[in-house]
Amino acid sequence: MTVRINKLLADLGLSSRRGADLLISAGKVKINDRKAKLGEKVDLAKDKLVVNGELINQELLQGTMGGENYEYWLLNKPLAVISAVSDPANRRTVMHFLKNKTQARLYPVGRLDYDSEGLLLMTNNGELTYRLTHPKYGVEKEYLVDALGIFTQSKIIRLEKGVLLAGKIAKAEQVELLNKEDRNLELKFILHEGRKREVRRLCARVGWEVQRLVRVRLGNLELGSLQPGTVRKLTETEITELKRSVKLA
Numbered sequence: 001m002t003v004r005i006n007k008l009l010a011d012l013g014l015s016s017r018r019g020a021d022l023l024i025s026a027g028k029v030k031i032n033d034r035k036a037k038l039g040e041k042v043d044l045a046k047d048k049l050v051v052n053g054e055l056i057n058q059e060l061l062q063g064t065m066g067g068e069n070y071e072y073w074l075l076n077k078p079l080a081v082i083s084a085v086s087d088p089a090n091r092r093t094v095m096h097f098l099k100n101k102t103q104a105r106l107y108p109v110g111r112l113d114y115d116s117e118g119l120l121l122m123t124n125n126g127e128l129t130y131r132l133t134h135p136k137y138g139v140e141k142e143y144l145v146d147a148l149g150i151f152t153q154s155k156i157i158r159l160e161k162g163v164l165l166a167g168k169i170a171k172a173e174q175v176e177l178l179n180k181e182d183r184n185l186e187l188k189f190i191l192h193e194g195r196k197r198e199v200r201r202l203c204a205r206v207g208w209e210v211q212r213l214v215r216v217r218l219g220n221l222e223l224g225s226l227q228p229g230t231v232r233k234l235t236e237t238e239i240t241e242l243k244r245s246v247k248l249a
Contacts, residue, residue: 001043001044001045001134002041002042002043003041003042003043004039004040004041004042005020005024005029005031005036005040005041005042005049006018006020006021006024007196008042008044008049009023009051010083010084011110011111011133012056012107012126012129012130012133014051014056014084014085014107017196018088019084019086019087019088021038022088023051023052024036024037024038024040025038028051028052029049029050030048030049030050030051031047031048031049032047032048033048033050044056069104070123070124070125071102071104071106071123071124071233072121072122072123072125072233072234072238072239072242073098073101073102073106073121073122073123073231073232073233073234074119074120074121074122074221074223074226074231074232074233074234075094075097075098075108075119075120075121075122075230076117076118076119076120076223076226076228076229076230076231077094077112077116077117077118077119077120077228078117078228078229079114079115079116079117080092080114080115081093081094081096081114082094082114083108083110083111083112083113083120084108084111085107085108091114094108094120094122097229097230097231098122098231101231104124105124106122106123106124107122107123107124107126107129108120108121108122109121109122109123109128109129109132109133109218110133110194112215113197113200113213115213116213116214116215117213117214117215117228118143118213118214118216118223119215119216119217119218119221119222119223119226120215121218121221121234122231127248128242128243128246128248131246131247131248132218132219132242132246133194135192135193137245137246137247138192139192139218139245139246140173140190140191140192140217140218140219141190141191141192141194141215141217141218142188142189142190142215142217142218143188143189143190143191143199143213143214143215143216144178144186144187144188144213144214144216145185145186145187145188145189145199145203145210145212145213145214146184146185146187146210146211146212146213147185147187147203147208147209147210147211148183148185148208148209148211149183149185149203149206149207149208149209150183150207151177151185155206155207155208156175156176156177158205158206159171159172159175159202159205159206160172160173160174160175163202163205163206165195165198165201165202165205170193170195170198170201170202172189172190172191172199172202173190173191173192174188174190175187175188175189185208187208189202199213219241219242219245219246220238220241220242220245221234221238221242
């Protein structure tokens with residue numbers, strides 16, 4: 001699968017998109033032993049990608065991560081936190097919440113926006129990360145959304161049918177109105193994809209302004225009562241079901 005380098009590094013939790021572009025501009029990203037260019041795409045099945053001297057397609061995608069044992073942690077990401085291992089602007093990242101809890105080199109699976117909250121899986125299993133973030137595996141992501149706007153059932157139909165976002169069709173698998181008080185809406189979104197700020201952009205297309213967005217489920221993993229800024233290890237049952245959902249033995 002061919003994908004832009006900045007999106008790939010963001011999906012794998014190695015950097016924000018902005019941070020990835022800065023790395024590319026600084027000449028610290030190479031494709032097949034040459035310096036990458038801004039906006040360039042890469043296919044990890046064919047290309048050799050090196051970031052800051054680290055071979056990504058072998059060490060990350062295949063999940064070796066330096067030979068560490070696999071670990072799986074669930075984080076309830078608070079607001080104003082970057083879903084990456086580092087940030088060029090020195091903003092707080094999700095790694096802050098794993099300090100003194102593990103020595104493993106963990107990475108976030110996908111990402112949540114700086115101004116979004118909720119469930120974020122952290123692991124050093126690169127193959128699982130790849131499958132959970134690849135659209136072909138269709139892993140469900142569930143969000144609770146507080147929005148401001150006028151509600152009509154036709155808007156839900158439109159979002160479930162699909163709308164154009166940046167020239168491509170995007171849609172929600174399910175949109176449900178949970179509560180309504182005047183223009184204040186409480187909604188549930190279920191998506192299979194995970195484009196950049198997709199829920200917010202979908203809402204904007206039908207005139208809803210998102211006030212708060214919380215991811216509460218990824219596949220079989222549920223946020224439950226986990227408090228913001230806290231983490232817990234996945235149970236063996238959760239790990240097994242998660243792997244099974246993406247056909248990973």
